[in-house]
Amino acid sequence: MTGRLVAGDSAAGGSVVPVATRAEVCAVACAEAWRGDGEILASPIGVIPTIGARLARATFEPDLLLTDGEAMLGQGTWAIGGQPEVIEGWLPYRAIFVLIYNGTRHVMMIPSQIDPHGNVNISAIGDFSRPRAALLGVRGAPGNTVNHPTSYWVPRHTARIFVARVDMVSGVGYDRAARAGVAASRYHELRRVVSNLGVFDFASPDRSMRLVSVHPGVAVDEVRAATGFDLIVPADVPQTREPSAEELALIRSVIDPRGNRSAEVPQ
Amino acid sequence: MALASRLSIVRPNGSNKRLLRDAHGRTRAEEAAVRQKLMTAEAVVAELRSGMTIGIGGWGSRRKPMSLIRAICRSDLTDLTIVSYGGPDVGLLLAAGRVRKLVYGFVSLDSIPLEPHFRAARQSGAIEVAEYDEGMLHWGLYAAACRLPFLPTRAGLGSDVLQVNPGLRTVRSPYDDEELLAVPALRLDAALVHASRADPHGNAQFLGPDPYFDDLFCMAADRAYLSCEKVVPTPELTASAPVQTLRIQRWMVAGVVEAPRGAHFTSCDPDYGRDEWFQREYANAAADPAAWAVFRASYLDHDEAGYHAAVASGRAAATAAS
Numbered sequence: 001m002t003g004r005l006v007a008g009d010s011a012a013g014g015s016v017v018p019v020a021t022r023a024e025v026c027a028v029a030c031a032e033a034w035r036g037d038g039e040i041l042a043s044p045i046g047v048i049p050t051i052g053a054r055l056a057r058a059t060f061e062p063d064l065l066l067t068d069g070e071a072m073l074g075q076g077t078w079a080i081g082g083q084p085e086v087i088e089g090w091l092p093y094r095a096i097f098v099l100i101y102n103g104t105r106h107v108m109m110i111p112s113q114i115d116p117h118g119n120v121n122i123s124a125i126g127d128f129s130r131p132r133a134a135l136l137g138v139r140g141a142p143g144n145t146v147n148h149p150t151s152y153w154v155p156r157h158t159a160r161i162f163v164a165r166v167d168m169v170s171g172v173g174y175d176r177a178a179r180a181g182v183a184a185s186r187y188h189e190l191r192r193v194v195s196n197l198g199v200f201d202f203a204s205p206d207r208s209m210r211l212v213s214v215h216p217g218v219a220v221d222e223v224r225a226a227t228g229f230d231l232i233v234p235a236d237v238p239q240t241r242e243p244s245a246e247e248l249a250l251i252r253s254v255i256d257p258r259g260n261r262s263a264e265v266p267q
Numbered sequence: 268m269a270l271a272s273r274l275s276i277v278r279p280n281g282s283n284k285r286l287l288r289d290a291h292g293r294t295r296a297e298e299a300a301v302r303q304k305l306m307t308a309e310a311v312v313a314e315l316r317s318g319m320t321i322g323i324g325g326w327g328s329r330r331k332p333m334s335l336i337r338a339i340c341r342s343d344l345t346d347l348t349i350v351s352y353g354g355p356d357v358g359l360l361l362a363a364g365r366v367r368k369l370v371y372g373f374v375s376l377d378s379i380p381l382e383p384h385f386r387a388a389r390q391s392g393a394i395e396v397a398e399y400d401e402g403m404l405h406w407g408l409y410a411a412a413c414r415l416p417f418l419p420t421r422a423g424l425g426s427d428v429l430q431v432n433p434g435l436r437t438v439r440s441p442y443d444d445e446e447l448l449a450v451p452a453l454r455l456d457a458a459l460v461h462a463s464r465a466d467p468h469g470n471a472q473f474l475g476p477d478p479y480f481d482d483l484f485c486m487a488a489d490r491a492y493l494s495c496e497k498v499v500p501t502p503e504l505t506a507s508a509p510v511q512t513l514r515i516q517r518w519m520v521a522g523v524v525e526a527p528r529g530a531h532f533t534s535c536d537p538d539y540g541r542d543e544w545f546q547r548e549y550a551n552a553a554a555d556p557a558a559w560a561v562f563r564a565s566y567l568d569h570d571e572a573g574y575h576a577a578v579a580s581g582r583a584a585a586t587a588a589s
Contacts, residue, residue, distance in 0.1 A: 071476035092477040093326065097402045101421070123398060124389065128431050134389035136380060137353075137373035142400040143422030172425035180425035183445040187421070 020243045022196060023048060023265035024251055025215050026153075028243045029194045031056040033151040034106060039063040040148075041073075041091075041099060043107040047080060047256075047264045048194075049153045053108075054078070054255050055247060067091055080256045100140070103187055106149040108194075109141060113166040114152060116208040116229045118190040119173030120145075121166035128168050141171035146180075149189045155264050157195035159228035174207035196265050197223050199240055204232045213240040303467045306522045308338035308571065311492045314522070315339070315457055318367075320348040322408070322453070322488055324460030324481035325533065328354040328377040328541055330473075332461035332494045334529035334571050339365060341570075350453055352404065352479070354533060355546070358384035358553060362563075366394050370453065372401035376546055383553035397432055399423070399450075405480060407453030412486035419447035458488035461530045462515060463538060464504060465495040469520030470513055472504050475536035478514045485519035494526040496538050528575060544585065545578060 020028075030052025034042050042053040042064045057064040058077040066084075068074050071092045074084020091099070099105055111120040112135055122141055126132030144150055150171065154161055169176055177188040192212070193200040199212040210232040214220055220237050243251065251261070312335075315321065325331035336356045339347075340363040347365050351357050353374030360366050361384040374385040388394050399407070400422040410418045419438055424447070429435050438449040460481040462471035471493050473481070485491035493515065504513060528535075532542035532549065552562035566577045 093401075093479060094405065097405055100402065123427075128427070130392035131389055134381075134386040136375055137371055137398050138400055138426065138428060139373045140401045140422075142424075142426035142428050143402040143420070145426075146421045146424055168431070169425070169427040176425040181446050183421055183447050184424035188425075 018248065020216075020248060021262065021265075021267045022215060022217070023261035023267070024243050024248060025240055026194060026196060026265055027051040027055060027251055027261060028247055029199050029213075029215070029240050030108060030151075030153060031059075031061075031247075032199075032241075033108060033192050033194065034061050034064060037061060037064060037106050037149075039065065039104075041065040041067070041096075041105040043067070043105055044153075045107070045109050046153055046155065047260050048155065049108040050080060051251060051255050051261060055250055058250055058254070059247065065089075077250070077254055079254065079258070080260050081258065097143075100143055100147050103148045105144075105147075106151065106191065107140075107144050108151040108153050109144070109171065111152050111154065111161065111171065113161055113163050114154070114193065115163055115166050115173060116231075117173035117175040118152075118171075118193075118202055118207075118209065119166050119169045119176055120152065120171030121168045123168040123170045125167055131167075138168075138170040145172040145190070146177060146184045146188050148187060149191050151191040152193045154193065154195040157197040157223070157226045159226055162195075162227040162229065164229045174202055197226060200231070208232060210234070211237055213238045215240045216242060301468055302517075304469050304517075304520060304523045305467050305498065306492075306524060308335055308494070308524050308526065311335060311459075311522055311524060312338045312342045312344065314490065314492075315342075315344055317344050318346045318348075319344075319456040320350065320454070322350040322455040322458040322484040323353075323356045324458065324479060324484045325354065325356065325530070326352045326477070326479045327373070327375045328533045328546065329477075330461050330475060330479065330481075330530050330535050331356040331533040332459040332492075332526075332529065333359075333531055333533060334526040335459045335461075335492065335494050335524065336360060337567065337571060337574060339363075340567065350404070350408075350455060350484075352401065353382065353385065355382070355549060356533075358382045358549075359567075361385060361388045361394070362553065362559065368395040368397070370397040370399065370404070370407075372399050372404045376550060378541065378543060379546060379550045383550055387553075398428065399432070400426070400428060403428070403448070403450045404453070405483070406450040408480060408483040408487045410450065410452035411454040412483050415452060417449035417451050420450055421447060423448045423450075453487060455484065455488035456490070458484040458491040460484055460491065460493050460515070461526070461535065462493055462495040463512075463535065464497055464499050465493055465515075465520075465523050466501040466504060466517075467498055467523060468501070469493060469515070469517035469523050470501060470504060471495060471515035471520065471523075472508060472512045473514055474508060474512060474538070475534075482514050482519065485515055490521040491519055492522045492524065493520050494524040494529045496527055496529065496535060498523065498525040526571070529571075531575070531578070542578075544582065548581070548585075 073089035124131035463474035
């Protein structure tokens, strides 16, 4: 395994922090989406966001609520594919819907297409009446996006996913929420988009997508080339922060000991 | 016992046989005459008609009334409008050509995200669809259960759900300036659900983690038909499980079918989990017409007992080959 010395540690006997993989950087970037959320339900879709949510709760966001992926709220930190040891609540689907309308949730979903304003498609590619590729259906994306904070995770950043215009608006972006009126916009908030290349948000004057950071080893031009619209790119783009030694230990030994993360984001 | 204290002992004319009468003057013998609703899957199908709107309980590939679906696939019913949190129930009905219109929030096999028959039907434009947000479906069923014309929600506002369902309307709040989506009631001609246990009268129990929306499907329907893993005498329902598991009451149910492994290959926890091997067989076959013809002949062109026997021998063959 490759390793690197952490400044200050070498004199104390050479404690080595292994270099984080891209998947691990992504998991931490996803965890950061829930920073400051407090006592709300974190709903991650996909392996990397699930690692991120559990990591956030195990470290800087201890009050988050997490489900077992079915109908139970669990306490503690458990592995991907495992079950929580302590059940702290019951959350069947109908209760989740009320919790959504209550605003007590921050979901991270996986878009098939996402546009500069954060409109997202998970329903169908091409003409809706006879799609080129039928996907899942809109699922809960319309309701989620107008009721509580939403973030997105893109395991493979390409110009086929980051598109100028999505074919079917399933998750509502800033422009569409504003046009639909106060009922749609008052609780609408897109927090961040994490891809395998970088982190993005909508903190620009016209609420269009902005590059926040690039992951270690990724060039800004690489992100631009893989994006099918003009990103807002600040003059100085920082690097996504690397996982701490504690975070890496949690990811590798506790949350994902079987290494499912590398299937979602190959190094 | 509380029950005994509400019963008085009476002696009918000249008889020394004692009869128990409840507060309504009903004897035990009369109590036993509460309607029995046991029927076969074939009898359920015989009560359905082509062109009906039918709601299906469960969620994705979880606790679906698959034995009733298989019975519909063996029938000549057609032009159905299906309302479902869709899984292989929708897939099988589409493959059998029974569906005219589909009302859904998603169609998925859970552990396999995309449903091949659903994709094929959508991509060929073979069916009419009403694609809703999941919560809109809930609201539509709830409105129908409460006999309301609609219920208001934010879910759907700003999205293309309004564009692809041009019949949807918004409603202005009489109390403030909010303009909300009015989800129309999803009234059903019939509902089909699968439960863990039921008594012969239609009181039904879920023993798994989630009741899903089965009770709402039943209440939204003119007639609801319930299959279950096992039919038990009423007292057994609460002998080993809390009363809160009795989510469906007999007034919601028109017919009860005992169907052990009736949810196969979807999950019916805690009795059995999803049959992931068989679901992969299903999904692989569904992606190719020739393979599907073989699958259908092997597994579906049988009655329910024949289906389960074919699954068992298919599994044995697959295990031997591996």
